[in-house]
Amino acid sequence: MYEAVIFDKDGVLVNSEPELDRRRRAFFAEEGIDDSGFPDFYGSNNKVVWGCVEPHDVERRERLYKKFRTRFANNPMPYAELATPGVRETLSGLRRAGVRTGLASASPRWVIDGFVEALGIGGLLDVTVSGEECAASKPAPDVYLRTMELLGVEPGQTLVVEDSPIGILAAHRSGARVCAMPLPEGVHLDQSLADVHLTCLLDVLPLALS
Structure with missing residues (x-):
């Protein structure tokens, strides 16, 4: 696990x-x-x-x-409407199993905090890190290495879930095992560096707990 x-x-x-x-x-x-x-x-x-x-x-x-x-200040992103199916179930399942969770995004801190609040998942994430808080943003591995440091884990103990080539490269460089999310219809990106290709977010649970 x-x-x-x-x-x-x-x-x-x-x-x-x-x-x-x-x-x-x-x-x-x-x-x-x-x-x-x-x-x-x-x-x-x-x-x-x-x-x-x-x-x-x-x-x-x-x-x-x-x-x-x-x-767009008066028209915030409708994060709750755009949330990936299975977000709460996935995070809750990991929490119940004792697996630590982190969010590592290239977004600014204010965007990350607004997203977490909109979805009400603050209690299901142990840490959140912005790439803007690191020396270099993705595709450098800094944001993932910093998140691992805060979680107290090593790369070999960590799964990273990404979608874009830039993010997958950053996660790959961090030494973690990299999972690629399926892309939206009509979007074609190179995910060949990923170690695992998921069919949905909930696939993370059996993978992380096996």
């Missing part, structure tokens, strides 16, 4: 990527920003996203990001 399971947030515990992409595209259109040459931001982080929007002028980049946050 594994000592800990660490989950990514977007694409793992919540299907938020399509809505995030829709909001960014709406904002870019309103600001007259041509996003036709931008890469796919699936599984990426704010530094990469807004670095593409404004690669040179740091002050303008920060103003745009602040304006983006303000634009």
Whole structure:
């Protein structure tokens, strides 16, 4: 049995990527920003996203990001509606079995805290860590190594659940066993570095407890 399971947030515990992409595209259109040459931001982080929007002028980049946050301040992400089926059952099952749980996300701290509160899962997670609190974000392994440190576990005792190539690479570099979540219909990403391919989130339970 594994000592800990660490989950990514977007694409793992919540299907938020399509809505995030829709909001960014709406904002870019309103600001007259041509996003036709931008890469796919699936599984990426704010530094990469807004670095593409404004690669040179740091002050303008920060103003745009602040304006983006303000634009949707009264329309928070509907995390409860977008939650992956089986989130509470999976976390509760791990808690009952004595397996420690963590959330390691590239999202800012305020986003992570808002998500945990919206789903009411604070009591089912032992630690949460933002990539922005680490020296380097994904695909560096820092966020996973920091989460393991806080949980008091070694990589060989840990399962990580990820979805994007960037996150899978980060988890792989941490030395943990990596589980890939199934992707939404129409999304095609390279998950070949994963050790295990899940069919649903609940698959984590027998895997972690075996």
